[in-house]
Amino acid sequence: MKKDKLNPKDNQDNPEIFNAAVLKKIQQVRNSQPSIEVLISGILSGEISALSRAITLIESNNKNHFAKANSIINTCLPYANQSVRIGITGVPGAGKSTFIEAFGKHLSSLGKKTAVLTIDPTSSISHGSILGDKTRMDELSKDPNTYIRPSASGDTLGGVARKTRETIILCEAAGFDVIIIETVGVGQNEIAVHSMVDFFLLLQIAGAGDELQGIKRGVIEIADAIVINKSDGDNIAKTEQAKAELNRALHFFPPKKSGWTPIVSSCSAKNHQGITEIQQIITDYIELTKSNTYFDKKRAEQNEFWLLETINEQLKQNFYGNTEIQNLLEKTKKAVQNNESSPFAAAQLLIETYFNSKDQSCS
Incomplete structure (x- = not known):
């Protein structure tokens, strides 16, 4: 009778040695x-x-x-700040992972070391994330010049993980020339990733309805380049039409402080077409902004922004980590739900309780 490999009882003649100490x-x-x-x-x-x-x-x-x-x-901070930081976002189905893989392979062929920080959305129900970006970028994950780090977005707005800013510093200290941050999706809160990168790229597709309705105005305003992916086969004509529409739309936006005029380009990441041109666009942007000192000014402003963000985050953590607040919070929640207290009065009570507890601990 043939043994069933799935049934452990059929394999007792060759038991696995189990050593608890080991x-x-x-x-x-x-x-x-x-x-x-x-x-x-x-x-x-x-x-x-x-x-x-x-x-x-x-x-x-x-x-x-x-x-x-x-x-x-x-x-590690003194060894950081030597890379080019690129933020990439786009509508669902735009092919962000395919594009990053093609772009990363191109950078590797130029001898550049690239760190890809991918942000997976966290479920508001289960609070879990798939973190499957290495699977979607199988070839790139095997490249010796590339490091892929998936992280969960948690409850952070802007599609970036809570510690992405610090992770950039460590990757730069480790010698990576290019840092790519792939955000969760597209929306007004993409300002968070824009505040930690040098170049912001919006990935778009043609033929998915009104191109200007598929993305938020705020994202177009902060984009340094809009790239229409999947420009191949029967989609080439639609791509050219979408490029024309987006170019017309960009004329209505005010000039950028960087002195840079956003460019609309196209590519086929699947066929590795147009990748070299996009890399050149980014190079041209970096050269321009470094020559007119905007590059350094922007990074200085970003450091200031993240100082204030870190203070806000730390205050929030300290508040919810306070024992008295944890005990009182459930009571105030029920009071608000039962219309026994307004949300504003309940919030004021919690804040006053927090500061009173801090004053007592300091005295």
Whole structure:
């Protein structure tokens, strides 16, 4: 009788040796954290394992990891700021992953090291994310010059993960020349990713209805280039029409502070056509903005923006992490739901309680 490989009872003549001590040792190794010095040394040496573990550390919500993460970021900061940061967004189905894979392979062929930070949407119901970007970019994930790091967006607006800004610093310190950030989707909140990149690219497709209705005005305003993907086969004529419509639309927007005029281009990421031209557009933008000093001014403004954002985030975390607030919050929620209190009065009560608790702890 043929043995059923799926039934363990049929394989008892060749039992798997189970050693609890060995298993415990493996778990200990996996759970052990290398020292901050080891992680920093590894990052500066370009070790991907050290970079990944450090990113996991800064993404952690564990309060014990906060000081370690800050120490790593502060030490790596002097080695950062040498890359070109590119934000890529687009409507669903625009082929962002296919485009990034083609673009990343092109950059690798030029000898450039590229870090791709992909942001997967977090479910508002299960609070989980698929994080399947490495699967969608199979060829690029095997490229030795490329590092792909998927992260969950969490409850962060703007389609970017909470710690994306810090992750950029670590990737730059690890020696990556180009940092690509792929956002969740398209909308007004894309301002978040725009505030951490040098060049913002909007990926679009033709033939999916009114091109100008498929995207938000705010995204067009901040885009440095609009690229219409899937320009191949029968779609070429539709692509040319969409390019003409978008070019006309761009004339109604005010001039950019950078002195750059946004460009509408097209490509076929699947066929690797038009990728070189897009890379040249980005190069031209960087050269222009560096020559007129806008590049450095923008990065300085971004640093200021993220200072204020970090303060807001830390205050929010401290507020909801306060024990008194946690105990009072459920009561105030029920009071608001039962119309026993207005949301504004309840919020004021919680805020006053928070500051009173802080004053008592300081006295």
